Amino acid sequence: xxxxxxxxxxxxxxxxxxxxxxxxxxxxxxxxxxxxxxxxxxxxxxxxxxxxxxxxxxxxxxxxxxxxxxxxxxxxxxxxxxxxxxxxxxxxxxxxxxxxxxxxxxxxxxxxxxxxxxxxxxxxxxxxxxxxxxxxxxxxxxxxxxxxxxxxxxxxxxxxxxxxxxxxxxxxxxxxxxxxxxxxxxxxxxxxxxxxxxxxxxxxxxxxxxxxxxxxxxxxxxxxxxxxxxxxxxxxxxxxxxxxxxxxxxxxxxxxxxxxxxxxxxxxxxxxxxxxxxxxxxxxxxxxxxxxxxxxxxxxxxxxxxxxxxxxxxxxxxxxxxxxxxxxxxxxxxxxxxxxxxxxxxxxxxxxxxxxxxxxxxxxxxxxxxxxxxxxxxxxxxxxxxxxxxxxxxxxxxxxxxxxxxxx
Amino acid sequence: xxxxxxxxxxxxxxxxxxxxxxxxxxxxxxxxxxxxxxxxxxxxxxxxxxxxxxxxxxxxxxxxxxxxxxxxxxxxxxxxxxxxxxxxxxxxxxxxxxxxxxxxxxxxxxxxxxxxxxxxxxxxxxxxxxxxxxxxxxxxxxxxxxxxxxxxxxxxxxxxxxxxxxxxxxxxxxxxxxxxxxxxxxxxxxxxxxxxxxxxxxxxxxxxxxxxxxxxxxxxxxxxxxxxxxxxxxxxxxxxxxxxxxxxxxxxxxxxxxxxxxxxxxxxxxxxxxxxxxxxxxxxxxxxxxxxxxxxxxxxxxxxxxxxxxxxxxxxxxxxxxxxxxxxxxxxxxxxxxxxxxxxxxxxxxxxxxxxxxxxxxxxxxxxxxxxxxxxxxxxxxxxxxxxxxxxxxxxxxxxxxxxxxxx
Numbered sequence: 001x002x003x004x005x006x007x008x009x010x011x012x013x014x015x016x017x018x019x020x021x022x023x024x025x026x027x028x029x030x031x032x033x034x035x036x037x038x039x040x041x042x043x044x045x046x047x048x049x050x051x052x053x054x055x056x057x058x059x060x061x062x063x064x065x066x067x068x069x070x071x072x073x074x075x076x077x078x079x080x081x082x083x084x085x086x087x088x089x090x091x092x093x094x095x096x097x098x099x100x101x102x103x104x105x106x107x108x109x110x111x112x113x114x115x116x117x118x119x120x121x122x123x124x125x126x127x128x129x130x131x132x133x134x135x136x137x138x139x140x141x142x143x144x145x146x147x148x149x150x151x152x153x154x155x156x157x158x159x160x161x162x163x164x165x166x167x168x169x170x171x172x173x174x175x176x177x178x179x180x181x182x183x184x185x186x187x188x189x190x191x192x193x194x195x196x197x198x199x200x201x202x203x204x205x206x207x208x209x210x211x212x213x214x215x216x217x218x219x220x221x222x223x224x225x226x227x228x229x230x231x232x233x234x235x236x237x238x239x240x241x242x243x244x245x246x247x248x249x250x251x252x253x254x255x256x257x258x259x260x261x262x263x264x265x266x267x268x269x270x271x272x273x274x275x276x277x278x279x280x281x282x283x284x285x286x287x288x289x290x291x292x293x294x295x296x297x298x299x300x301x302x303x304x305x306x307x308x309x310x311x312x313x314x315x316x317x318x319x320x321x322x323x324x325x326x327x328x329x330x331x332x333x334x335x336x337x338x339x340x341x342x343x344x345x346x347x348x349x350x351x352x353x354x355x356x357x358x359x360x361x362x363x364x365x366x367x368x369x370x371x372x373x374x375x376x377x378x379x380x381x382x383x384x385x386x387x388x389x390x391x392x393x394x395x396x397x398x399x400x401x402x403x404x405x406x407x408x
Numbered sequence: 409x410x411x412x413x414x415x416x417x418x419x420x421x422x423x424x425x426x427x428x429x430x431x432x433x434x435x436x437x438x439x440x441x442x443x444x445x446x447x448x449x450x451x452x453x454x455x456x457x458x459x460x461x462x463x464x465x466x467x468x469x470x471x472x473x474x475x476x477x478x479x480x481x482x483x484x485x486x487x488x489x490x491x492x493x494x495x496x497x498x499x500x501x502x503x504x505x506x507x508x509x510x511x512x513x514x515x516x517x518x519x520x521x522x523x524x525x526x527x528x529x530x531x532x533x534x535x536x537x538x539x540x541x542x543x544x545x546x547x548x549x550x551x552x553x554x555x556x557x558x559x560x561x562x563x564x565x566x567x568x569x570x571x572x573x574x575x576x577x578x579x580x581x582x583x584x585x586x587x588x589x590x591x592x593x594x595x596x597x598x599x600x601x602x603x604x605x606x607x608x609x610x611x612x613x614x615x616x617x618x619x620x621x622x623x624x625x626x627x628x629x630x631x632x633x634x635x636x637x638x639x640x641x642x643x644x645x646x647x648x649x650x651x652x653x654x655x656x657x658x659x660x661x662x663x664x665x666x667x668x669x670x671x672x673x674x675x676x677x678x679x680x681x682x683x684x685x686x687x688x689x690x691x692x693x694x695x696x697x698x699x700x701x702x703x704x705x706x707x708x709x710x711x712x713x714x715x716x717x718x719x720x721x722x723x724x725x726x727x728x729x730x731x732x733x734x735x736x737x738x739x740x741x742x743x744x745x746x747x748x749x750x751x752x753x754x755x756x757x758x759x760x761x762x763x764x765x766x767x768x769x770x771x772x773x774x775x776x777x778x779x780x781x782x783x784x785x786x787x788x789x790x791x792x793x794x795x796x797x798x799x800x801x802x803x804x805x806x807x808x809x810x811x812x813x814x815x816x
Contacts, residue, residue: 081538081540192452
């Protein structure tokens with residue numbers, strides 16, 4: 001049998017098949033003994049294993065974790081495949097810690113400019129016609145560079161996660177209570193200790209918003225707002241109010257503390273924009289990324305792209321610091337307002353390189369570079385920062401965060 | 409504020425909104441005290457909660473489990489929403505218990521009718537171009553009625569689960585090793601103590617098959633074949649060999665013990681069909697179902713449908729024991745070879761009723777009733793049993809398995 005080597009990596013004019021051969025960097029294996037397979041019988045095949053049990057668990061070598069700080073914990077994007085986030089790794093961002101809510105005592109009140117103010121139990125919500133959808137939820141503050149060139153994808157932008165959510169459409173509840181014509185906004189209030197509140201414009205969310213009580217098949221996790229949260233696909237995370245207890249209909253925004261003190265974006269001209277709800281298109285290369293090391297030869301550049309405005313139209317990847325761009329493959333189906341996996345096969349010649357990704361959504365919006373973002377928003381804005389970022393590959397194979405792309 | 413009652417449930421000529429009102433069966437709530445909301449401040453809002461942590465967990469009231477027997481454990485379909493199965497609730501079915509495989513020592517050998525017999529490490533597999541897809545895996549023996557009318561969806565057909573799988577295409581590996589033109593089948597061998605083996609026809613799987621190493625974003629769970637399994641979308645579960653260690657290319661099937669002694673289907677005429685790989689279209693109403701009870705009025709009939717042949721085209725639901733059928737709504741996107749959530753709003757008048765579901769896939773295949781199945785296959789077949797089944801609703805609100813539909 002053949003032993004494989006990486007030495008073929010830099011040959012020119014080879015077929016795709018041979019190129020793929022060269023992607024295999026691990027040590028070559030010589031088969032020994034055995035009958036039909038030419039393999040030894042492994043330990044796992046020498047005696048029966050444990051029988052099935054009540055609940056599966058991760059393999060010991062595959063333990064994953066979020067990285068908690070006092071106000072948030074982040075999804076380990078660099079360790080994940082595909083597009084779905086395991087529920088126990090969905091990011092957390094709380095304003096006053098985790099609210100523990102008794103599902104039996106849970107109540108959601110809808111009132112204000114409605115004909116029939118009504119309070120619903122959790123069973124009430126579950127009995128209504130239901131809908132499911134796959135989408136991301138992202139915190140608008142999902143841009144951190146605390147560790148300079150040693151920043152991981154998890155640290156940089158781990159405040160985005162994707163789930164299949166199930167619940168009752170907000171439109172169904174609004175029909176139920178008889179929302180009056182003059183109502184154009186509603187207040188959503190959570191029952192955490194912050195009584196987290198946001199104002200939401202009805203017309204922008206009514207087609208897709210739901211009160212979600214399930215996530216990835218099961219009940220929403222406490223960290224995501226158990227037993228029920230507001231889900232506004234494409235809107236910044238904080239407006240997807242968790243532990244939802246109240247919706248109040250009105251004819252304008254409520255100007256709550258959170259949205260006047262925090263969720264406004266200072267602009268370059270000294271004014272501020274308010275109600276910047278929608279998540280702009282963004283992308284991140286998750287592999288290769290810090291702290292991994294790579295070897296010369298063929299490798300697949302992998303990442304995630306998403307937009308609060310709809311589907312990702314394309315993702316472009318540069319391997320030369322932004323001079324030229326190639327179109328990455330998008331994993332189908334490309335769903336609206338959803339994490340979209342992109343991939344590009346690349347033959348790294350072993351010389352220092354800078355790899356970047358740039359997302360374009362179906363509205364034509366192009367993920368900006370840092371200078372354009374600063375020109376538009378000034379330097380004091382803390383939210384909705386979505387610049388093109390990337391990674392520097394050194395001749396030693398180390399991968400570091402391409403911080404110079406965002407601090408210019 | 410309004411208190412709600414269920415008394416409106418049986419009125420005729422009401423609007424949809426009013427009908428929805430009547431779906432709410434829980435006790436009416438009277439609001440008390442409070443300022444802006446008219447609500448009391450709940451305990452969760454009286455003090456800050458715990459800060460974010462490394463790993464989320466289910467709410468205490470929402471613990472779920474599979475039901476293990478010595479050879480399998482089943483997904484609690486009646487407790488799940490949407491289409492995705494949490495990884496720790498994915499069904500298990502082992503032939504010799506759970507194989508524990510060291511990922512560092514893991515090897516996959518591809519040999520037989522190939523130009524370059526090759527052994528791959530796990531890192532090798534992960535470095536190849538990758539693909540992701542959402543699909544179900546179902547055991548071909550997924551039809552059990554051990555508890556008669558007290559059978560739950562989990563017991564009846566909990567040997568089907570859905571995940572987003574990521575891995576390397578089998579076609580990529582086959583290009584790599586140079587599969588010879590005369591090779592038409594391959595053997596897949598696992599490294600459990602059963603050395604589970606199945607023969608697979610290349611042309612039927614090569615477009616979609618993958619060696620999967622990730623599931624729902626993270627590494628495959630040990631129960632699903634960690635660190636790598638064969639994934640054959642639409643093919644019966646046992647052919648999706650777990651803990652995969654060997655693929656041998658040949659010009660015909662291998663007639664292994666499992667596929668000659670077990671996975672053949674005795675027919676009515678005394679012959680047997682072999683290589684009944686593809687999962688036929690099927691559906692199951694998951695709510696209402698045993699052991700739940702229901703109240704008269706509007707309720708949403710919910711269930712899952714799937715087919716190994718492609719997309720679900722439609723699901724029909726009968727509420728009168730099969731005399732008349734209504735088309736259920738399908739949750740979009742409807743993916744090929746994937747669990748598809750269906751829903752139908754129904755106003756139950758409180759009289760005994762029998763509710764059934766019937767799936768039709770994109771090939772036009774119609775899920776059969778039991779008599780047709782018996783006529784085609786005889787009574788000795790144990791696999792690929794997918795009859796129309798349902799639930800009987802009693803005047804007392806109890807829901808029981810409609811076993812008469814399948815024992816005729």
